[in-house]
Amino acid sequence: DVQLQESGPGLVKPSQSLSLTCTVTGYSITSDYAWNWIRQFPGNKLEWMGYISYSGSTSYNPSLKSRISITRDTSKNQFFLQLNSVTTEDTATYYCARGTSMDYWGQGTSVTVSS
Amino acid sequence: ENVLTQSPAIMSASLGEKVTMSCRASSSVNYMYWYQQKSDASPKLWIYYTSNLAPGVPARFSGSGSGNSYSLTISSMEGEDAATYYCQQFTSSPFTFGSGTKLEIK
Numbered sequence: 473d474v475q476l477q478e479s480g481p482g483l484v485k486p487s488q489s490l491s492l493t494c495t496v497t498g499y500s501i502t503s504d505y506a507w508n509w510i511r512q513f514p515g516n517k518l519e520w521m522g523y524i525s526y527s528g529s530t531s532y533n534p535s536l537k538s539r540i541s542i543t544r545d546t547s548k549n550q551f552f553l554q555l556n557s558v559t560t561e562d563t564a565t566y567y568c569a570r571g572t573s574m575d576y577w578g579q580g581t582s583v584t585v586s587s
Numbered sequence: 588e589n590v591l592t593q594s595p596a597i598m599s600a601s602l603g604e605k606v607t608m609s610c611r612a613s614s615s616v617n618y619m620y621w622y623q624q625k626s627d628a629s630p631k632l633w634i635y636y637t638s639n640l641a642p643g644v645p646a647r648f649s650g651s652g653s654g655n656s657y658s659l660t661i662s663s664m665e666g667e668d669a670a671t672y673y674c675q676q677f678t679s680s681p682f683t684f685g686s687g688t689k690l691e692i693k
Contacts, residue, residue: 517684517686518673534681535681573620574622574632577630
């Protein structure tokens with residue numbers, strides 16, 4: 473059974489970097505699919521942030537392009553999100569999900585940006 | 588970016604009632620996807636490639652549409668269907684979501 477699990481700090485200070493990990497079990501991230509990061513803001517708006525493909529290529533939302541990086545560790549079957557220079561507007565629940573059809577999601581991790 | 592507008596934002600339906608919600612894209616898309624989200628849970632893929640039900644989705648749900656206009660229909664509302672439904676496109680990057688239709692029980 474495919475499972476995704478987000479992890480990372482729940483509180484980040486403004487201007488710092490936000491770093492999250494998505495650990496995938498039950499499927500190899502190098503086999504197929506794009507592996508996405510999505511966030512949901514207070515008020516429930518959903519925003520696709522970007523993905524890393526099974527081959528390692530990346531695609532980012534232009535609204536974040538200067539601040540975002542998605543990388544992976546294939547030996548651990550994990551992929552990562554780094555978002556730089558965060559502000560309070562980056563406060564959200566962050567999800568990882570499989571594929572452009574997003575057929576499997578993690579349970580989400582809440583991140584608050586506050587001093 | 589391709590803006591998806593969902594309507595209505597909130598609706599209520601009686602048990603057994605037929606429900607239809609809409610998603611309009613600012614630019615034409617090849618397919619529309621729908622997700623169901625209940626409180627304190629992750630979104631779940633509900634309908635893919637416009638009209639295909641994800642595994643486990645009851646047959647009372649259906650999806651249709653083309654071009655800029657898509658819809659999700661429930662033939663007969665049941666209590667477990669109360670949730671927020673989001674449409675999503677990945678025809679063009681950035682992938683975008685609608686703002687959701689919250690479906691409540693009347």
